[in-house]
Amino acid sequence: MAVTDIPLAATPAPAVQAQAQARPRGKLRRLLRAAPYLAAIAVIGVFAANLAWRASGSNQWQLELEKNGVKVYSLKSPGAYNKQYKAVMRGKYTLNQLVGGLIENSTEENCKQHIPGCLQVQVIRPWNSRTMSDTVLWKLQMPPPFAPRESVIRSQVSQDPKTLAVTVDVIAAPNAIARNPGAVRLTHMQNQWLYTPLGNGEVEIQFLQDIDMGGFFPAILLNLAGAQQTYMFIHDQLPGLLDMPAVKQARYDFIQEAR
Incomplete structure (x- = not known):
């Protein structure tokens, strides 16, 4: 094999770079889209916990x-x-x-x-x-x-x-x-x-x-x-x-x- 035939581990192709940069942005967008649902789940959880607490109690000292x-x-x-x-x-x-x-x-x-x-x-x-x-x-x-x-x-x-x-x-x-x-x-x-x-x-x-x-x-x-x-x-x-x-x-x- 000629020296010029050896693959170079140099800079990735532009397409690969763009794909790597897009991954964090894609995750962030998914988190932002999910935020309202997560907040709603948290509110429902707190509301349910309050209801459970209010309904609880032995009425005993x-x-x-x-x-x-x-x-x-x-x-x-x-x-x-x-x-x-x-x-x-x-x-x-x-x-x-x-x-x-x-x-x-x-x-x-x-x-x-x-x-x-x-x-x-x-x-x-x-x-x-x-x-x-x-x-x-x-x-x-x-x-x-x-x-x-x-x-x-x-x-x-x-x-x-x-x-x-x-x-x-x-x-x-x-x-x-x-x-x-x-x-x-x-x-x-x-x-x-x-x-x-x-x-x-x-x-x-x-x-x-x-x-x-x-x-x-x-x-x-x-x-x-x-x-x-x-x-x-x-x-x-x-x-x-x-x-x-x-x-x-x-x-x-x-x-x-x-x-």
């Missing part, structure tokens, strides 16, 4: 967290997006002191000192010992990008004459005052405190929380962090509120202590 004497349970009801939470603990408190935590702490100074993100407290209807209730607006800062939340809540106190257990129902009253711009007003809150005397100066504290943050606030954030946030409130923040002098010294004619 399940223990999620237990430490430092505090137990936190959650309950998922079929048809609901948000979980409910229940915290249970024991402590050496008087019933008057526990009720005082409600009545004496509705001040901006106490809120900003003991509740992270507190922006404002406004007493709408002061405590009334005849109706055993008050109505207070609380405004809290939320982490970005969420707007501040306002909760106007009516607290109602009652005591069982036989067991002396004290119940405090905390319910949203969103229309008790005109809404303020720049904040989302909570419309659903059905919380409850139950203080049950156990003897020897000890009380069982049970806190039920059923709340919807409203506005732009994904339910998944509340469901993922709810147990830990409930624990932190009961274990870290509540003792500071209850140990304030005005609260520890509180005495009310309508609360009977257990002997």
